Amino acid sequence: MVGMQVQYPDQTRAKWEAMAADQDIMCEFYRRGYGDWHDTARQIIDQVCAEKHNLYLWPFLRMPKLRRWYSRTGNVLLLGDAAHAIPPSSGQGVNQALEDVDALVLLLKNSRDLLGALHTWQTLRQARIDAVFDWATNSTNVQRLPEAERNRLIKEGKVKDPRATENFDDMSWLYKFNLEKEIAHLTKAEAHA
Numbered sequence: 001m002v003g004m005q006v007q008y009p010d011q012t013r014a015k016w017e018a019m020a021a022d023q024d025i026m027c028e029f030y031r032r033g034y035g036d037w038h039d040t041a042r043q044i045i046d047q048v049c050a051e052k053h054n055l056y057l058w059p060f061l062r063m064p065k066l067r068r069w070y071s072r073t074g075n076v077l078l079l080g081d082a083a084h085a086i087p088p089s090s091g092q093g094v095n096q097a098l099e100d101v102d103a104l105v106l107l108l109k110n111s112r113d114l115l116g117a118l119h120t121w122q123t124l125r126q127a128r129i130d131a132v133f134d135w136a137t138n139s140t141n142v143q144r145l146p147e148a149e150r151n152r153l154i155k156e157g158k159v160k161d162p163r164a165t166e167n168f169d170d171m172s173w174l175y176k177f178n179l180e181k182e183i184a185h186l187t188k189a190e191a192h193a
């Protein structure tokens with residue numbers, strides 16, 4: 001399988017909808033870089049564009065941060081995508097939903113103060129989501145760009161250069177996350193605040 005990811009200028013929702021209804025625009029987009037591909041890929045592109053009514057546009061929409069993930073009483077709460085949808089390119093949506101549950105269970109188990117526990121939970125989880133979002137936007141997405149486009153965007157200051165960060169490919173912060181330790185750290189800091 002081959003794939004290509006490019007940066008597309010932000011659009012209003014109305015413009016995305018107009019584009020999604022226009023198969024010619026989608027086909028034009030799909031054919032970008034046609035001359036750079038091998039014959040096999042070109043044939044696929046030709047065939048897809050010959051059936052362009054099958055083309056489908058699926059923009060990444062950014063979800064604004066929610067002020068609170070739980071109701072005033074704490075009896076209703078949001079988690080997973082409902083609280084913090086992140087770009088699918090991160091490959092982290094399900095993982096983060098599971099971490100939400102894990103953290104919630106640990107905090108509720110050790111607390112008699114429901115709203116206090118939910119506050120700590122959201123603080124902890126939002127920081128984690130922010131880190132994943134930042135990594136997906138500024139590292140994964142940028143690394144997947146064609147080299148010339150990546151260099152241009154870095155030069156224009158529109159994206160960060162992931163390789164400029166020391167140990168940029170060290171993913172232990174994501175995959176070796178110690179939830180118990182983070183909870184202990186945060187509850188201690190909150191107790192001293």
Ligand SMILES: Cc1cc2nc3c(=O)[nH]c(=O)nc-3n(C[C@H](O)[C@H](O)[C@H](O)COP(=O)(O)OP(=O)(O)OC[C@H]3O[C@@H](n4cnc5c(N)ncnc54)[C@H](O)[C@@H]3O)c2cc1C
Nearest residue numbers: 079080081082085086088089090091092093094095096097
């Ligand atoms: C293209 C793509 C690729 C992805 N790749 C990855 C990946 O590689 N790794 C990864 O971890 N994540 C990935 N994700 C993200 C992942 O799918 C989501 O983050 C995850 O499914 C979120 O789980 P959730 O339970 O919060 O929400 P959902 O899975 O959306 O579950 C919500 C459920 O609620 C139901 N529902 C909605 N409204 C109502 C209603 N009114 N009444 C009753 N039910 C309702 C919906 O039908 C749905 O079943 C990807 C997402 C996309 C779109």
